Amino acid sequence: MNANYNFAFLDEGSKREIRRAVLKAVAIPGYQVPFGSREIPIVRGWGTGGIQLTLSLIGPDDVLKVIDQGSDESVNAVNIKKFVGLCTDVRTTADTREATLIQTRHRIPEIPLSNRQILVLQVPIPEPLRIVEAREEVTKQMHAECDYAPIWLQLYESLVKYKKVTVASEYPCMVEGRYIMNPSPIPKFDNPKLHGAECLYLFGAGREKKIYAIPPYTRVVSLAFDDVPFERESFAGRRCRLCGSENTFLDEIFDAQTGEKVYQCSDTSYCREVRSRPKPQDQNLGRCPNPAGSKLPAPSYKKGSRGRVPLRGSGRSPEVREPVLSVKNLIVRYGEGCPACQENLEKNRCAVCKTVWAANDISLDVYPGEVLGIVGESGSGKTTLMRSLYFDFVPTSGSAVLRDYKDGQKNIWDTSAAERRMIKNKIMGxxxxNPVLGLRMDYSAASNIAEKIIAAGSRNAGQMTERAAELLEAVEIMTSRMSEAPKNFSGGMQQRVQISKALANNPALLLLDEVTTGLDLSVQAKVLDLIRKIKSMYGISILLVSHDLAVIRMLADRTVVMLDGKIVESGLTDQILEDPQHAYTQQLVHSLI
Amino acid sequence: MEILCIANLAKNFYLHNPGREIKSCRNISLKLEHGEFIGIAGLSGAGKSTILKCIYRSYLPTRGEIIYNSEAFGRIDLAAAAEREILYLRRHEIGYVSQFLNVMPRTTAKEHVMNALTDMGMDAGSAETDAKEMLAYFRLPENLWDIYPATFSGGERLRLNLAHAMVKRPRLLMLDEPTASLDGRTKILVRDMLRNLKGKDTGMIGIFHDIEFMKGVCDKIFNISEGAIVS
Structure with a gap:
């Protein structure tokens, strides 16, 4: 050991920091613990996270093994071994069984590890949700709330597009039923080895400054739909050209001279061990002893409550007096407001303090099975109301209760993000x-519908596809196009996909914001017809915003008229149109062409 | 007990532009028994339709009471009832036939009639049977049943309207010139249908320009002039 170095290079303070992070990571399996990643004389991204773990954990009695993609002899592995040797003098080995500490890049050895071994994995991107969400603060929140629907959607989308899950490495897994974890870019072949293993797995991401762990005997389940089981890469019919092993992860080697493809074990030390075994081969030779390396029973998903929600039938009693939605005194205000606001409003803006009252004391009820129309000019607060209800805006004050949420006892604007998501997914659509706001334009139409179903808890891909087909058929979109992305659809089709998405979980309340605006007449008729069918077939209550009075007359049972953030008149739709009371409504009706 | 009792009904329209009040009907009082048919006659603009629309609550009455004896709610003042109640009554008990057809786009004639029944909660199968029966009764040619009514002639539209209103056998039926453009033969059908409904205790109020027709079906005829009953 070079006496100019501290043992294992890092100063003791740094080691302590890292060990503390490791302890926390072990205590919360799968959770990414941030740590003060140190400068290491290696470029970030070349394994600095793994090296820091190794350096913090290694002791004089350890035996170190370093592998890179299964190989003990690759440049990265050799250099790390030399570096650690330089500053610790610990023995290094290629023998997996002999090592106490193994640092690896992108593979897990074929031989199951024991309870006296630690496997340190180098991680480039620790965040499994990064592919679906770029913002760190959002992914943190998603983990906190177990909001994992987007990653499931990613898997479903590949089923829709390619009929199979195409993720080959960094295949996400659920750790102890709580955190979804990125197992680092190991091939999914190695994923089962994480489940119920005897050894401790530690994951270090130096650049991203995260450490996470899978302690021994932890339940680690690779994500899979109930009806589409997780599958590893298959090397059926192939064997290692050197040791003859089947059932190990094989590298494909292409000989450009002969055009021949050959296969050999990616785990070089395992391959060597097999070859050194005495011949004749015993029964188990060439077979990986227990690829899952597990004493726990194989993971399985809970079945039961999840699954398709039956269509809500018609015939919900019209006599039910209790409103589906009841909004009271909604105020959405931009500005502080002043005591003289209400007396000094110019339209919806206070002349004194310049506060804009986008929604100024709005109260309304929506009853079961009815369509409530909302008319009013641009800027009258229609969309403010709708988007407040769908939690796109935070209202200044006011309350809204839903019959189907806590029996109408809780203000939906006084809820946690997770509750809001539940309300949006299950009770409202x-x-x-603008379809861009309601659809994932790059995901297939089927996935757009599945997104809602996944969010509601289903993990059955077949049922999602069935339901998506049923809904798309109902909105007259050919099921042959369900694997296409809505960005390739016409405006009317996008609108209809949005409607079917909104219906995915049979909401009790549908919010429709100018759904027919900008559509040509025949498409408009299709959408209107669809809404009428939804109303009569499913008995869903609808809040319908439109500035098109013809649409309102066709669909709405009752109508409220909004002006400058207030409701100026409400009544039966035909009464509003034939016997308008307020000056603005009269002007509106007289403007009908 | 009578099915409908109107007392001192008045309706004024206030037009904000140009800021003027228009008086339509004033001090209308009448009683309608079960199975009775009252005809309303009068010149154009006399306020005949206003009365019907006030009962149906397309107009908000300015003054007065409209007490309707409902199957679901008992005695209820239509002038002051909650919108939810009115909507329920319209779906289940009170019908209105005008000379104008109001059909959802892309709804066929048969579906239009069926919708009246499915809205009441009837299943689609029985609704279809009843709808077909009613369309056949009003002699709407069978080859038009699965056609969108946008292209129908005036007479065909009226017959569809009548079928739509009568298929649910309302307890109270308002008829606002439903026979305006019908040929003699169809008028006879309508008359027989109205008599049939009377026999089933439906109370009806109707406006007809055809005095002979009105005399053929109505038990009483009120003459309206300048918003008041004169005889």
Whole structure:
């Protein structure tokens, strides 16, 4: 050992910091613990996270093994071994069984590890949700709330597009039923080895400054739909050209001279061990002893409550007096407001303090099975109301209760993000005027519908596809196009996909914001017809915003008229249109062409 | 007990532009028994339709009471009832036939009639049977049943309207010139249908320009002039 170095290079303070992070990571399996990643004389991204773990944990009695993609002899592995040797003098080995500490890049050895061994994995991107969400603060929140629907959607989308899950490495897994974890870029072949293993797995991401762990005997389940089981890469019919092993992870080697493809074990030390065994081969030779390396029973998903929600039938009693939605005194205000606001309003803006009252004391009820129309000019607060209900805006004050949420006892604006998501997914559906707001334009139409179903808890891909097909058929979109992305659809089709998405979980309340605006007449008729069918077939209550009075007359049972953030008149739709009371309504009706 | 009792009904329209009040009907009082048919006659603009629309609550009455004896709610003042109640009554008990057809786009004639029944909660199968029966009764040619009514002639539209209103056998039926453009033969059908409904205790109020027709079906005829009953 070079006396100029501290033992294992890092100063003791740094080691302590890292060990503390390791302890926390072990205590919360799968949770990414941030740590003060140190400068190491290696470029970030070349394994600095793994090296820091190794240096913090290694002791004089340890035996170190370093592998890179299964190989003990690759440059990265050799250099790390030399570096650690330089500053610790610990023995290094290629023998997996002999090592006490193994640092690895992108593979887990074929031989199951024991309870006296630690496997340190180098991690480039620790965040499993990064592919679906770029913002760190959002992914943190998603983990905190177990909001994992987007990653499931990613898997479903590949089923829709390619009929199979195409993720080959960094295959996400659920750790102890709580955190979804990125197992680092190991091939999914190695994923089962994480489940119920005897050894401790530690993951270090130096650049991203995260450490996480899988302690021994932890339940680690690779994500899979109930009806589409997780599958490892298959090397059926192939064997290692050197040791003859089947059932190990094989590298494909292409000989450009002969055009021949050959296969050999990616785990070089395992391959060597097999070859050194005495011949004739015993029964188990060439077979990986227990690839899952597990004493726990194989993981399985809970079955039961999840699954398709049956269509809500018609015939919900019209006599039910209790409103589905009841909004009271909604105020959405931009500005502080002043005591003289209400007397000094110019339209919806206070002349004194310049506060804009986008929604100024709005109260309304929506009853079961009815369509409540909302009319009013641009800027009258229609969309403010709708988007407040769908939690896109935070209202200044006011309350809204839903019959189907806590029996109408809790203000939906006084809820946690997770509760809001539940309400949005199960009780309400929203169709925006602009389809971009309501759809994932790059995901297939089927996935757009599945997104809602996944969020509601289903993990059955077949049922999702069935339901998506049923809904798309109902909105007259050919099921042959369900694997296409809505960005390739016409405006009317996008709107209809939005409607079917909103209906995915049979909401009790549908919010429709100018759904027919900008559509040509025949498409408009299709959408209107669809809404009428939804109303009569499923008995869903609808809040319908439109500035098109013809649409309102066709669909709405009752109508409220909004002006400058207030409701100026409400009544039966035909009464509003034939016997308008307020000056603005009269002007509106007289403007009908 | 009578099915409908109107007392001192008045309706004024206030037009904000140009800031003027228009008086339509004033001091209308009448009683309608079960199975009775009252005809309303009068010149255009006399306020005949206003009365019907006030009962149906398309207009908000300015003054007065409209007590309707409902199957679901008992005695209820239509002038002051909650919108939810009115909507329920319209779906289940009170019908209105005008000379104008109001059909959802892309709804066929048969579906239009069926919708009246499915809205009441009837299953689609029985609704279809009843709808077909009613369309056949009003002699709407069978090859038009699965056609969108946008292209129908005036007479065909009226017959569809009548079928839509009568298929649910309302307890109270308002008829606002439903026979305006019907040929003699169809008028006879309508008359027989109205008599049939009377026999089933439906109370009806109707406006007809055809005095002979009105005399053929109505038990009483009120003449309206300048918003008041004169005879």
């Amino acid at each position: 929203m169709v925006y005027q």
